[in-house]
Amino acid sequence: GESVGLHLPTLSVQEGDNSIINCAYSNSASDYFIWYKQESGKGPQFIIDIRSNMDKRQGQRVTVLLNKTVKHLSLQIAATQPGDSAVYFCAESRPGTYKYIFGTGTRLKVLA
Amino acid sequence: DADVTQTPRNRITKTGKRIMLECSQTKGHDRMYWYRQDPGLGLRLIYYSFDVKDINKGEISDGYSVSRQAQAKFSLSLESAIPNQTALYFCATSESGGGSTDTQYFGPGTRLTVL
Numbered sequence: 423g424e425s426v427g428l429h430l431p432t433l434s435v436q437e438g439d440n441s442i443i444n445c446a447y448s449n450s451a452s453d454y455f456i457w458y459k460q461e462s463g464k465g466p467q468f469i470i471d472i473r474s475n476m477d478k479r480q481g482q483r484v485t486v487l488l489n490k491t492v493k494h495l496s497l498q499i500a501a502t503q504p505g506d507s508a509v510y511f512c513a514e515s516r517p518g519t520y521k522y523i524f525g526t527g528t529r530l531k532v533l534a
Numbered sequence: 535d536a537d538v539t540q541t542p543r544n545r546i547t548k549t550g551k552r553i554m555l556e557c558s559q560t561k562g563h564d565r566m567y568w569y570r571q572d573p574g575l576g577l578r579l580i581y582y583s584f585d586v587k588d589i590n591k592g593e594i595s596d597g598y599s600v601s602r603q604a605q606a607k608f609s610l611s612l613e614s615a616i617p618n619q620t621a622l623y624f625c626a627t628s629e630s631g632g633g634s635t636d637t638q639y640f641g642p643g644t645r646l647t648v649l
Contacts, residue, residue: 430574466624513638522579522638523545524577524578
């Protein structure tokens, strides 16, 4: 079922275009950030992470940008493919807490 | 992630029943977590465990209990299920490298419906 993802903001992107998914985090003391991908019927899958001493980190077809001034995190996916269709959400963690705070997510739809 | 497994994957039960959800991992991680996911909300932490003898409440522990039977096993129980516990439940694990930068890896989830 698709019960997770109801009422989420949706980003529709043409196949082959680049996608940018945004996340505003809540606490300026957070020092670690992660992006997860969640496909229908599956658990969240780690995509990429970044520490607060960095502004940018690149993976395979994905880039995470961190703007600590405005507490903003973005995930860029290059050459978006149908398999990228999923819900994407960010998580933040603060020093010493060992706990994550999760965003609600954005649904990415890739149009053929 | 196949290294973190959850059983059952789907469960329908009635109000008042006791339910146990199980999680096993082969990652060798010390830390394990239970979350629930509801539509329109982020994952919320129910309980977490840093080792077999360490159990901690998360932000929404009321109505739940856990047991860490071994390093690789962490089970979640609903003592008397109620309809607002209908949700997706996820188990996660992480290493114990210290600090807040331990990446958490999730199981496939259990869909629980309480009638």
